[in-house]
Amino acid sequence: MSQLVYLVPLFPLLGFLLNGLLRKQLPKSVTSVIGSGVILASFIVSIILFFDVRAGHAGSVELFDFISFAKVHIPFAFQVDQLSVIFLLIITGVGFLIHLYSAAYMHEENSDHFARYFAYLNLFVFSMLLLVLGANYVIMFIGWEGVGLCSYLLIGYWFKNNNYNKAANKAFIMNRIGDLGFLLAMFWLLTKTGSLTYTDVFSNTSLLTPTDITGITILFFIAATGKSAQIPLYTWLPDAMAGPTPVSALIHAATMVTAGIYLIARSNVLFSLAAYTQDIIAIIGLATALVAASIALKQNDIKKVLAYSTVSQLGYMFLALGVGAYSAAVFHVMTHAFFKALLFLGSGSVIHAMSGEQDIRQMGGLSKKLKITYFTFLIGCLAIAGFPLFSGFFSKDAILAAAFEHNTLLYIGGLIGAIMTAFYMFRLLFITFNGQFRGTEDQRHHLHESPAAMTIPLIVLAVLSFAGGFIGIPEVFMHGGDKLSAFLSPIIPVHATTLSHSTEIMLMAIAAGSVIVTILFAWFRYKNYQPKETTGIGKFLENKWYVDEIYDAAIVRPVSWLGKFLERVVERSGIDWLVNLTGKSVQYGSRQLRLFQSGQVGNYVLLMIVGMVILFALQFFFKK
Amino acid sequence: MIAVLLILIPLIGGLALFALKGEAVVKGFALLASFAALAVSVGGLLMPQNSAALQFDAAWIPTLNSRFHIGLDGMGQLLCLLTSIAFPIIFIASWNNKYKNANRFYALMLLSQAGLMGVFLSMDALLFYFCWELALIPVYFLSSIWGGEKRIAVTFKFFIYTFFGSLLMLIGILMMYFKAGQSFDLNAWYGIKGNTSETMMFWLFFIAFAIKMPIWPLHTWQPDTYEQSPTAVTMVLSGIMVKMGVFAVLRWLVPVFPLATYENGDTISMMCLIGMIYASLIAIKQDDIKRLIAYSSIAHIGLMCLAIFASNKSGLQGATFQMFVHGINIIGLWIVADTIEQKYGTRKISELGGIAQKAPVLSILLVIIALANIALPLTNAFPGEFMMFNGIFSSTVTKYNKLDALVAGITIILSAVYTLNMIRRVFFGELKAATQNVLDTSAAVKVSLAIIVVLIFVMGIYPKPVLQLTNDVIDVIVLRMQSITKN
Amino acid sequence: MPINYYIFVAIALFCIGVIGVLTRRNAIIIFMCVELMLNAANLLLVAFSKMHHATGAAQNANAGIEGQLFVFFIMVVAAAEVSVGLAIIVMLYRNTHSVDVNFLNRLKH
Incomplete structure (x- = not known):
């Protein structure tokens, strides 16, 4: 078959x-x-x-x-x-x-x-x-570059808009930085093991020294940070929201951005041998989860919130990879695909209803007109926030438990991230769907629920977002409930937990409790939202930690300046000047030599005699 | 016989063209001649390698013991195929271009094709030198008669520069001639063991080839020449002539002077790396499409040279493959650049914009070619770059192999930067004043680009036949290069 | 008489000739100076020939005869040269109404 x-x-x-x-x-x-x-x-x-x-x-x-x-x-x-x-x-x-x-x-x-x-x-x-x-890795790389290309094409789908095109370029170029890591890792593997086929590589890890493994895994991880939008290469993903909303749902939430997780999960044999790299992955993953979540707290563009949320959730997945819980990461990839696709499609439905408006400050009170969208969006929010029994609860719990087992600090960071996630998602939900409508009159008249072709996928995804977690029920609740890990066990060895059942239940209770409290807090704060100017740290977060500005000043502009410098100074007045100088000095020299040919007979004779005298002198003095 | 035909067809065709009149006749005849050459070189592919029909050996200058010895080995076949594919494409693409004294223009084009074929076929150093110049001289006339405003100064510089290199090579050839017991024969040169004063001869040859390729810092003739030459000539120059340099390094340099190659490898790798980064950075800031392509070409050639000096099978196979691929792809880029210039009267990126709205087909074709230029997988440049980078990474002749690969890898990123920026600014975005006119891409241009696109995908998805073609000859070269490092 | 005197005279004549050629602009005078140099050479040839003959006559009756022979050659050549040279100068004078050699730099252009 x-x-x-x-x-x-x-x-x-x-x-x-x-x-x-x-x-x-x-x-x-x-x-x-x-x-x-x-x-x-x-x-x-x-x-x-x-x-x-x-x-x-x-x-x-x-x-x-x-x-x-x-x-x-x-x-x-x-x-x-x-x-x-x-x-x-x-x-x-x-x-x-x-x-x-x-x-x-x-x-x-x-x-x-x-x-x-x-x-x-x-x-x-x-x-x-x-x-x-x-x-083998080469075929994976073909797909890897291919999805990058399609992402580029789709972000710049409305190609008349230059900002969209710039976002597309940014996405492609940042991905290329990662791709370089992928390529180098492949060459390293090929040099040492002589093959890139998974089965050959994984059965020949004995040919690799610890340095090799660390180097290769770090390079693969760099590739993953590009594709899966981790620090330091995450800034392209929020800009990628320039593409049509279904594209954001498919490429920049559900599938492409999880390629990095796939890569590492696929190479888990290598990564399990590289403790040093795993620590880096866990730290970067957690840092990304927290930074992106903090930015999402203050964004006002509905898609930007979701984009940063995606970055943050991807951070979770890397955290899971870093602590060796590969199947938990794959589990979260799956549940995330359901609820994030749902949220993006829901936001698309909102944008559709609002005639292209994406600023949540201009929305509000949409729950009355867009009932299906509202209801499914709510399910998505509950799922991503990790509300008990929803799919995100199980997958996030698996990650947090693995983090706790590894290091308490990682767990605390993860928990803070989860609380922030619950907060910004419900902030988004309440500002958009509750309170008063704040848009224009035109938009108010135009408000309508989306057609069936749009709502049916929403409903299907909502069901999946709710039920998707049941394939990975922890052992605590049901023996053999973690069907996913069992299924994946031929590829990813089962991660046997050392936590006692009571600890695990306590961790879940803490997470669930803090999420519910956060949701309530968000409800009181945003049920009657009125836009106001943010200041201080809020401003800092709204401006995304000024990372884009820093990159611009530290990389983009110096490269551009260097290009100009090389062309104007080194090329024109350096190398080419030297080349032309050679030509010019020949010309100058011949012009000077030409003066000897004055046409005056006397000069010729004088030169002749001087020459003869010199020759005689040479003959006389330098004989032998 | 095949080998002789490959030179004779363009040579006789070119000479006959001088006598012909009428533009349509001239163009048709040139196209016919180039197709005949293509047919012959495809016929050569069908023959078993090393068959007698692919060789020809006759006395040429007996007093010097120089023979008219030409032969088609795998690498020669590949390059001859490139030449014979490129010329018809160029002729088709420039079908609608008007040239004064068209018969002379096309005659000179065919003569340069003859020279190029000779370079790729020669097995005798003096014959090689002869063809090397034969290819250059028609191009000089083409550029200086039909070129742009500054053509005289620029082509003069180009000519003197490359000729200077050629003379150094001639000195080298003569030195080798005496070293090899008064023989110009390639195989005799390969047979020399324990060659003294290799380093000096190595550099004499290398400078000649480096100017042709060009390798930084000997590259400054190139952007100006590309900019000023008529586009058809630029295509010949960048598509095929610069490959002469790479080819010559592979055939006449590294296997002949393995020790010097080993000793100077790091120096040359350094030059290549600097050149790659340098050219890529400059390409980012170019406003003229032609100059942008020119600098991009310098970066790509640098990579090929670097891969050759990695001295292993992977690098050499990759560089050989890439020679062919780069020739095809860059011709595609020139066709697009030329079409834009013809229709909109400018090559300035800052004055162009939004062409995708006016010419969707052209844009799609260009995007595909541009993606091949940045070596996206499943396009033809990927297998070559993959093998080259793998060769550089796994090179055993230098201890900087990983660093080399990393630095060279940066150009992968930079190439995406300049290529995509060019696409964005020229094809996407809003229309500008210069691009208001509707651009109906001519059928000739579409056909030639379509051929290129087909080649891009076929070779990108199934590169195996080409790799097999060059396998044996690369083995010989690698063996010769590694004969030193083994000891 | 010792050979030195002949040599000194010849050198003096030759130098006068050289300086004349270098400093004068009149073609005829330059011409005469050239003759002067030739004759300096002739004088030396004759003097050395005589000297050779005096020392080598015992072995060879014809010793040193070559020098005298050469003198005749030179005189013949000089005569031929004079005829051509003077003809040129006459043509020059006809064309430019001057015998100043500095007028003759047209070939440069």
Whole structure:
């Protein structure tokens, strides 16, 4: 059955080609059917593969030889195993819902651009599938760069707007910094182990010295910080919100940004050997979670809040990776895909209703008009905040428990992050949906619930956001409840907890209690929100810690200045000047020598005689 | 016989063109001749390697013991294929361009093709030198007659600069001639063991090749020449002629002077690295599309040279592969740049904008080519760059291999910066005054770009045939290079 | 008479010739100075020839005869030179109405 695996990426590729090449001919209805249909087809194949793998038929399929030189062979091969099918299901499942939603959301675009949008989206799914399906790092890298490209294309989808284009460039370039890490790590592995195929690499770790492992894992982690928006490379993700909202939901929340987590979870054999790198990952992950959460506290753009929230949640996942809880990270990837896609799509529905308005200060009281959106958004908020029994509760709890086991400080940091998460999410919910409407009259008249094609995905995702956590119920509550870890165990060894049951229950109670208190606090503070100017630390947070400004001053401008300096000074008046000087000095020299040819016979004779005298003198003095 | 035809077809075609009249006739004939050369070189691919038809050996200057010895090995085939693919593309792309005295223009183009073929085929050093100059001289005339405003000064500089290098090479060739017992034969040169005064000869050759490639700091002729030459000539220059330098390093330098290569490897790697970063940074600040492409080319060539001096199979295979790929891709970039200049009358990035709204097809094709230029996977540049970087990283001839790879890797980031900025400012954004006109991209341009795009994907997805083609000859070179480090 | 006197006279004549050629602008005078130098050389040749003959006559009756022979050659060449040179000067005078050699720098341009 796993022979069918090539169908999974093939369908979206066909969708991309059809929509891309026939974009002038196809009407919008056909385009959206093709665009969504191919993803549905992939989803169905993925389900088949899932059951196949569950029945124990994991394996890899080689299509053809991609690059081979000397003794190195890099086949174009797919790997079907527990980890990849989980990601397949998330990508195609959530992807399908978002495609469906897009068909309604993007309806106002003309058919040419509509088809372009779906082509990009299909291409993205294709790349993402390559990323998770690859049986070696090179195929993963193909997908890795491919999703970066699609992200670039989709952020800059409205290409007339120069700021959007700049955001797209920023995303691509920051990702490229990470990609360099990925490449170097690959070369390092290839040099030492002679292969990049997962099974070969992981069975040959004895060939790697501790330095090698630390170096390789750090480079892989750098790659992950780029793609998964961690410190120091996270600033592209909030700007990426320039893309259409479904894109933010699919790429910048549910799938692409989790590629870094996939990379590390996939390489868990290597990372488990690198204690030093793991500490770095845990610290960076936690720091990102806290910094991004603190910024999210003061953002007023509905999508920016969600973007920083995504960065922060990704930080959690890295925290989990850093403390060795790989399956907890994958679990959080999954639940996060559900509730963050839900929240983004919900925000899209709000923006749609508000005729493109994204500033929550101009909203308020939307719960009356947008009932479905409100209700599903509420579920999303509860899930992300980790309200008991919602999916986020289980996945976040798994991470916090693992952090506690590792180091109490990490746990406390994680808990503070969770409290901040609950606060900013409910701040967003209450400001947007409660209180008085603060927009213009036009917007008030225009307020409406979104069409079914948009609300159905919301409802499905809301159900998943609620129920998604039940595949990972901790051992405390139910023996064998953590089905996900058990399923992943062939790839990721089960993380046997050393915590006693009572400690675990206490940790959960602390988390759940503080989250509920925070939600209540947010309710009292924001149920009747009126915008006012922020000052002091609030201003600092609103301006995102001035990180963009710092990067601009520390990197962008010096590079630009250096480029100018090199061209004007080194190139023009340095190297080229020297080259021209050679030419000029020859010319100057010949002009000077020309003066000897005065045309005066007397001069010639004089020169002749002087020459002769010199020759005689030489002959006389320097003989022998 | 195949080898001789590859030189003869463009040579005779070029000479015949001088006699022809009428623009359409001239263009058609040139295209025909270039297609004939393409057919021959594809025919050569179908033959088994080392078959007699791919070799030709006849007495040339008996008193000097110089022979007209040409042969197609894997690397030669690849480069001849590049030349014979590039010329038809160039002719198609410039189909609608008007040139004064078109017959002379196309005649000179074909003559330079003959020279280029000769360079890639020669197995005799004197013949190689002869063809090296034969390729240069028509280009000099093309640029100085049909070029831009400052063409005279710029092409003069270009000519003198490269000619200076050639003379150094000639000295080197003569020294080697006597070292090898009065022989210009490549195989005789490969056979020399324990060569004395290698270092000096190495540098004589290297400077000549470095000027041609060009390697920093010998590159300053290039941006000006690219800017001032007619675009068809720039395509020949950057697509194929600079590959002469890389090719020559692979065939006539590193295997001939393995010891000096080993000893001077770090110095040259340093020059390459500086040049790559330097050119990339300058490219970021360029306002002229042509100059931007020129600097980008310097950075890419630097990488190829660096990979060669990594002295391992991976690096050499990658550099060979990349020679071909870069030739194709950069011609694509020039076609786009030329189309823009023809339609909007400017090459200034700051004056352009929003072309994607006016010319969607052109934009899509350009974006694909630009993405290939920054070596995105599944485009043709990726396998090459992958192998080159792997070669640099795993190089055993230097202890700075990791640092080299890291610094060279920075250009991966910088190339994305300048390429994407160029796309953003030229193709996206709002329309500007200069770009209000509707641009209907001509069918000729679309066809030529489409060919390039097809090549980009085919070679990017299935690079294996090309890698196999050059496998054997690279083995010989690597063996020769490593004969020193083994001892 | 010792050979030294001949040598000194010859050197003096030659130097006069050289200085004349260098300093004078009149073509005819330059010409005469050139003759002077030639004759200085002739004088030396004759003197050395005589000296050779005096010391080598015992072995060879014709010793030193080459010097005298050369003198005749030089005189013939000088005569030929005079005829050509004077012809040039005459042409020069016809064209420029001057025999100043500094007038003759046109070839430079």
